[in-house]
Each structure stands twice: as structure tokens, then as C-alpha cells.
Amino acid sequence: MLDIKKYAAIDIGSNAIRLLISTVTDVEGRPPVFKKTSLVRVPIRLGSDVFVNNAISERNIQRMIDSMKAYQLLMDTHQVKAYKACATSAMREADNGLAVAERIKEETGISIEIIDGDSEAAIIAATDLNDLIDSKKSYLYVDVGGGSTEFTIYSHGETITSRSFKLGTVRLLNDLVSPETWIELEQWIKANTKSLEGIDLIGSGGNINNIFKSSGKAMGKPLSYFYLSSYYQLLTSLTYEERIVQLNLNQDRADVIVPAAKIYLSAMKWSKARKIYVPKIGLSDGIIKTLYNQDKAALST
Template sequence: MLKFKKYAAIDIGSNAVRLLVADIIEQENKPTIFRKTSLVRVPIRLGSDVFIDHTISESNKQRMVDTMLAFKLLMKSHKVQRYKACATSAMRESTNGIEVVKAVRQKSGITIDVIDGEVEAAIIAATDLKSYLIEEKTYLYVDVGGGSTEFSVIHGGTTVASKSFKIGTVRLLNDMVPNALWKELEIWIKTNTEEFDKVDLIGSGGNINKIFKLSGKKMGRPLTYFWLTSFYNDLQNYTYDERITELDLNQDRADVIIPATRIYLSSMKWSGAKDIYVPKIGLSDGIVKSMYFNTVSSQELD
């Protein structure tokens, strides 16, 4: 006899806001199945406000309210039972983040939790990541966002080091990442990977998912450092408009994809990784799993 639940995760990032609706299918004496049924992405780009002016503009505040109202209706249409909304780098650094959270709650009924980098990394770790790992191998997990990037060194199936750095695609576009921070990241990666003979990268985030799709590779196959370097060089030969028309990128992806690729390539260079695997998992997947296993709080849909 199967039992069904329907949960939703809202990921409020520095570049975009996402709603993931998932079916949870419980089977007797078998592992629970988590199946994505809907994914909606709205490119509000809160980071463009916050990383420059330290505040969310009235325009984007209204867009947040409108988006959450739309997500509420979509969740009702899907008959979602429980949800969790998490806001990351941009919201936690804005001077009026609490004001925006209150406005969203008042006008849409959606409760937003503003989480720090460590909690974000812990939620991501709750995904199906382990099912992609070979226990004997060592991996550097890199989750690139608009405001920050989360790094974890995984050895023997266990996380041995992790850290969040304020190096993200939107910050890089606005030239807001000092050389000293890049150097700090380089030292951290080298220090935490140098004892291992071989390291593979695991890439997470919308940009690497799109890059993988453009590569035409089959799921489970890695992208090589050589291929990604060539792709990075080719990207820069296209104008912004050409990346939209010829590479079929969305407007809000066509600019951030270049700094995102730089972060992945730098991580591969400093860890000595020759391959990057792209399992297409992220914060939203982790939120759903964490809700199911009661490791985070969640809200019943009104």
C-alpha cells in the first residue's frame, strides 16, 4: 500500500527565486521515493540591490510579494500539504530583509526563514548527493549561488571540511569580490584537498546544470577541465545578446554564466580535479528531504 505526501520548497536566492513541488511516495519495506513534479523560477535578482545598496528596492520588494502570492496559489493548486521557504545571502545581508519577510507574510501568508551559510550547506547535504558518490573517492562539492558559494570536501562518504565564501555570480558581475578573498579561497581549497591523491568536483547550481545540458553529455558522465576551459573561452567570444540568441540562454543566465564558470574552473585548478560531475541537485531538493525527515521546521499550507 502506497502513501502519498506533497511538499514544496521555496529557495530565495540572490539571482532567482524558485518553487519546487515534490511528490513523496512511501512504500512498505522499500525506500521512500522523492519525485519532482513542478519547478518554477523567477529571476528577481535581489543581489543586484543588496550587494550595492545594502537594501532591497521597493520594486523588488513588490516583486517578492507578488511572486510569493503566485507561489501560494500554485501550491494550493498542487494540493501541497507542507512547505518551507528559505532565503540566503542577499536577504540576510539586506538592511530591510526583516521588513520584506514581514510584508510577504502579511500579504501572502508565506513564512520565510532567513538562513546562514552553514545551515544552507547542511540542508544541501540532505539531498541524494551520497547516492552519486563512490565511497573510495574524494570530492570537492561546489554550490555556486549569486551571493555566495558553498564548498565541502567529502572523503569516504563523509564531509571532512566545509565553508561558505562570499564569492557569487552577482557579486562578481558587480566587481565586488576582492583579490584577497579569492586568495583565501585558494588557500582553503589547497589546504583541505592536498592530502588526497585524486579529487573530483561535484558542481551544483543553475549555471552548471545549464552548462551540462549544453555539453550534450549523458547523465552520470563528467565534464573535463579541458572541456570546461574551452567552453569558458568560447563564452567570452560571444556578446551578451549572442549568448541569448545563439546559446539559448535566458536573459538573467546569459551574464552570470561566465563568472559561475570561473568559480568552477578555479575550484578545479586549486584542487587538482580533472573532472566535474553534475548530479542536478540543490537547496530546494535538500529542503524537501529535510522537511520529510523533520530535521528542519516547516509550515502547513493555509
């Protein structure tokens, strides 16, 4: 029997808002196949409002409402079975975050769940990450966002520990990360990885995806510490305008990619990892998988 359904995930981050629509194909006796059908990204950059002024501006509230109306139309057109919208660091810290979520619900019909760092890490863990890693090895998973970065340590197929740090690309661009935060992160990584031999990184987020694409590496192959370090040196040697022209970066990517690369490099240095894998999974993928699992569980009861 063949069963095909579409699910949607809305990820409201500190740098951008994304809609991912995935088609899930179930064939009896086989594992489900997840295929990304549509991905729309709007760089609203809520973090620039919230991390500086503690609230989302009226201009960006209206941009969010317009985006959600468009997303609702796309989901209706695709005949999406179920969706989930999650907001992370920026809306979580905004004084008017809950009020904005209520306004969006009233004007667009889309319900937004504001989640904490632990919930974000748990949703990401719902992806097929375990299918991508070697159960005999150890990994430090690093998901860099605009407002925060989630770190999870896996060893021999088990989750050892995880933590969210207020260390994101938009915060760094606005000089809102204290030296103490960097020191705390360094100590946490070193303390939790010192006993793990041959650890590798797993990188998640739009910036590392962009860096991986520029490398020309085949999917599944890792980037070396040397490559990432060399690319970071190239990024910092160019101006914002030169990154757009010479590296063909979008204007909303050309600035945040620099602090993102610094976070990944720092994590590699402190964990003594020499390679970073980039499987192109994140919060949106975790939401899709969660929706699918909930749907299957409901059908079986």
C-alpha cells in the same frame, strides 16, 4: 501500502526565486521515491539591490510579494502537505531583510527563514548526495549562487569540512569581490585538498546545470576540465547578446554563467580535479528531503 504526499521548497536566492514542488511516493519495504513535479523560477536578482545599495528596493519587494502570492496558489492547487521557504545571501545581508520577510508574511501568509551559509550547506547535505558518490573517493562539492558559494569536502563517505565564501555570480558582475577573497578561497581549497588523491568536483547550481545540458552528456557522466575550460573560452569570446542568440541562453542566464564557470574552473584548478559531476541537486532538494524526514519522524513518535 502506498502513501503519496507533495512537499514544496521556496529558495530565495540572490539571482532568482524558485518554487520546487516534489511528489514523494512511499511504498512499504522500499526506499521513498522523490519526483520533481513542478519548478517555477523568477529572476528577481535581489543581489543587484543588496550588494550595491544594502537594501531590497520597493520594486523588487513588490515583485517578491507577487511571486509569493503565485507560489501560494500553486501550492494550494497541488495540495502540498508542507512547505519551507529559505532566503540566503541577499536577504541575509539586506538592511531591510527582516522587515521584508515580515511584510511578505503579512501579505501572502508565507513565512521565510533567513539562513546562514552553514545552515545552507547542512540543508544541501540532507539530499541523497551520498547515494551519488563513491565512498572510496574524495570530492569537492561546489554550490555556486548569486551572493555566495558553498564548498564542502567529502572523503571516503565522510564530510571533512565545509565553508561559505562571499563569492557569487551577482557579486562578481557588480565587481564586488576583492582579490583577497579569491586568494583566501585558493588557499582554503589547496590546504584542504592537498592530501586527497584523485579528487573530483561535484557542481551544483543553475549555471553548471545549463553547461552540462549543452554538453549532451548522459546523466551521471562527468564533464572534463578541458570541456569546461573550452566552454568558458567560448562564453568569454561572445558578447552578452551573442550568448543569448547563439547559445540560446535566457537573458538572466547569459551574464551570470560567465563568472559561475570561472568559479568552477578555479576550484578544479586549485584542487587539481580533472572531472566535475553535475547531479542537479541543491538547496531546494535539501529542503524537500528535510520536510519529508521531519514528517516521518513526527509520525513515528
